[in-house]
Amino acid sequence: MPKKDPALGRCLIRAHKKRSNFVIRDGYRHTSDLLDGRDFGKLNLNSVTEQSSLDDFLDKAALAEKEYNEEFADIRIVEADVSNGILSEEEKILISEAQEKNKEVLCIPRRPSWNADTSKEELEAKEREAFLLWRRKLALVQEEQHINLTPYEKNLEVWRQLWRVIERSDVVVQILDARNPLLFRCPDLEAYVKEINESKLNVLLLNKADFLTENERQCWCEYFEKTGVQIAFFSALQEIEKNSEEEDFISEKEKKSSDFLSIKNDPKILSRDELIYFFKSICKLVKDDGISNVGLVGYPNVGKSSTINAILMSKKVSVSATPGKTKHFQTFIVDNELCLCDCPGLVFPNFVSTKAEMVINGILPIDQLTNWVHPVSLITKCIPRHILQSTYSVLIPAPAEGAENVHPTAEEFLNAHGYNRGFMTQRGLPDNARSARYILKDFVNGRLLYCHAPPGVNQEDYHKFPEAKLKKIVGSNSNSEIEFKPIVLSEADKKFFSKTQVHFKGKPLNTGEDESCSKPWKKHYNRNKKEKLRKKCLNPYD
Template sequence: MGPRAKVNPTLGKSIIRKRFEGKRRPTEKDTELHTVDLDDGPAWTKLQSITQQGDLDEFLHTAELAGTEFTAERMNVKIISTKQTANPYLLTAAEEEKTLERHRENRSRLKVPRRPEWDHTTTAAQLHRNEREAFMEWRRELARLQEDEGLLLTPFERNLEVWRQLWRVLERSHLVVQIVDARNPLLFRSEDLERYVKEIDEDKRTLLLVNKADMLTDRQREAWAEYFGEHGIRHLFFSAKESNEQLQQERERAEAEQLAQDLTRHTLTDEQLDEAAAAELKEEALHEEASQKPDFEAQVRAVELSADQLRTRVLTPAELVAVLIRESPAVGEQGRVVIGLVGYPNVGKSSTINAVVGSKRVNVGAMPGKTKHFQTIHLTDSIVLCDCPGLVFPTFATTKADMVCNGVLPIDQLREFSGPSALVARRIPTHVLEAIYGISIPTRPAEEGGDGVPTAEELLCAYAAARGLFKSGEGNPDESRAARVLLKDYVAGKLLYCHPPPSWPADVSFNAEHHDMATLASRSHHVVADPNAPGAFSVKHAASDRRNAQRAVRSNTPLASLDRQFFAPASGAALLSAQRRSKSHQVVQGRGYAQMLGNGIAARSLVNDRGEPIDSSAVPAAMSKQSKRHKKKRPSKQRSGAGIFEDL
């Protein structure tokens, strides 16, 4: 390898000299500030490349090009917001109402991409080219809607192949069932999809299936049924989760009964059970599976429900299939009715199919988008279900925090968590959060600008401190991890909040029954009835009663921490004492962390599984004392080649 090439050290200096040839180089005393006068400022700045500019620089540059003179004057300071707890990522009530009004005005501009017309003379290459051009034009229209009107859209599907799956399902289906989430049906409903179905064929019909209806009370279902009836929307209420749970219980009960019968009839040991007995059991299982299909068809034929019963009734799988057959158009005696299921990801399409079929025919997952291609399932001899992959239709949204709470944006990829957490704290009352998690949430008093509703920082700090979620190396509550847990509980329905219909009065609470203390007592063990006062309940803040949780919450409150440091009489003496001990080498590195970790383990050991403190005398002495034993290092084997140079 040859010697390294030498670099000319004077090359950079030569370039600088050439740049400022005939001119004086700028010094530290020179300024780069300029006014609106043209050709102002140092000469060496005129040929600088500008790719990005701030608001002030852009304003000055525009004024310079336009030759406009202006005068800047500092006036009196204005208070933009008097509410100290306002979150910049959320809208106020007036701004949200104004945004919703603009959504209603531009609702007709939200469209679903159409498949171009084709016939038997159209080649595959021509059809693909036409589809790409139509899809690009559809995306341009949505971009114009965002730029011209300044509206926020949810992240919609941008893959053409997924939309092709939807087109095939719509062309095959006689009845298109749009599945929505019962907590916010209008967000997951696409009005233009219903119009597109009618454009394909006038004989096709559409239906709205409100899944997860078990989260709604009778009063809430009645309110939504009234709203759907006023707007001519045909709807059904269904709960795939309840249906699958009942199906699982019936299957386990049948297996237990069959096992009991086998044990009473055949008292055989493992050695006596031969291949003949195994074949007999297998034949009985096949016979039982074959007999389930006629039984289900008999249950479907036996369903008789009136229109009044269908308004608010949560249907069973047999009742749902019977109503779908009734709502489907006539296809002739020899034809089969194809029912297409369409909806957002994670609204329960696959779970609905499994509940209707009675077995796990479609894979189900917590992550959205489990279904990749449309698939057909033969339900009966005359009914075929067609499952479409989950599609995110373009929909208006107020804020990104609202999209996170509605499950549209993934929580694990979240970067900004204060907005969604503040929205959860605003929708879920404080006593509900304390009752479900068994924590105490300190809020800012009214004299400091608080309004009784906890901020995102107060909620997340209280939860993280109570659950022991701290940042490594800092000791502060990990608000990011706490936000992910709370938001996942909100999306899963543990923190239940249902949106009211637009016709619901603003001064009437729509979720009063969900947030009632009697209802919370049945859902959480932290809410107990008061024996002295009938009908009264109390919340046990067991998780927040530990000293480490209280210390973390107090240390995270800026005003209280500053007040204690200012008024503490021995704070300065304690600080000087700590500095002296550290200088005198009395504080060993790592000793403080080991001591803190031991105290945290000891504090947690004095609490049972529910977070309630237990008697310290009941704890064994071995658990309270933590010993650290060092194991003697084993002698390692001598490697090959060791001792070669000993004789040299």
């Protein structure tokens, strides 16, 4: 074998050092190349949203740079009381009142003031102290007022990336999920942008707008128009799937139109070129000349990375629903007038009724879920029975006679789904946990569509489900009329679907029936015949 050239490694190292000092045109470069004394390769930029009470205590102690010694042997860590189940209407009203009363506490951490004379060590110490006080304040309100908060970001390094994006950007765009915009909106972030610089502007970009009808988008336009917030509708996945030959380009007449300068919120879903011109029009209100910076922030799984890829027409950012995929903010130059600043996905502190609501909205990772009953129960309460049956081609057990508008339970729906898909455990039971993961991901991805109405709009009038499909029965001759009748189960079918069908390997359960006649072809007349030892060990009922 030829010997390795030791000089090759040294050449690669020298070439890497030369590239590290490379500056992009117009003075923009990657944040890891900024000469600010911070080594991003050694920083812990992993997203931290959920912690146990013990981890939370130790994390705060590390931030405060204090050490605690055990003084008593019976020290007990009390877990936070976070509701998982379905709340009644009275409980929802009480939670809404408590949330409205304490909405001023719901804020994001502020960066302490600093100037050119502030050293790096002093600024980092101030940031740690301010971040620690912020976490203590939220924990105290959550404990005293019994208010549930989303598992917000608890890593200081991730918040430092947000501070840099806000300070650098001329316009800060919050990307929201159009199905439930208020859950993903952070009003305090808009206030913080104005605190940094009064001339900076806030814009809400409602992504995944293709899930909404035109009337639903018009309702949100009227709501945000009353509150004085500038919004725009966009669908990143729909734009990515478009063929480049079918893209709509803006004419010169449309560019000169004053209606397109976003004076009034429009329910139209913007294309890629229209969105770029929308950003440029907003930036001109702040900056007349030079390149404008637009900062994109938002929760994970709202389509922030997909929006950037749709604008750049290439996969520049990795797409992931888990917080922490983007480690630090990056800049992408669209043209000589517009630059995008990509911020890591952040989970802002927000009020929420139950933990199940966080799961079905994609805030908590589904693959790490252990309690799936309450999230699926919330889905069966939101989605009508006939929609679930037609979507998955399953037959959910009908409600008892005389019971109307009764939602199926999570167990009924998951059992039907498991039997239909063949998701069974080793003991012959339907694998409800596996079925729940598929159903929850379908809800997050929009296959099971449910859109929340704006405040003041009736939910039933806002989002209407398609009517149940009826069975088509055609007469014997061609001239007979077509009659539509609902599907009616026979007595045999009702008896079959009313009881749980369970199959066990080995000896069946004692159902009260005569087991000797259940399988006459498996009778063994030789009772003295010895069975294999492995069969006896594997049979749990012997």
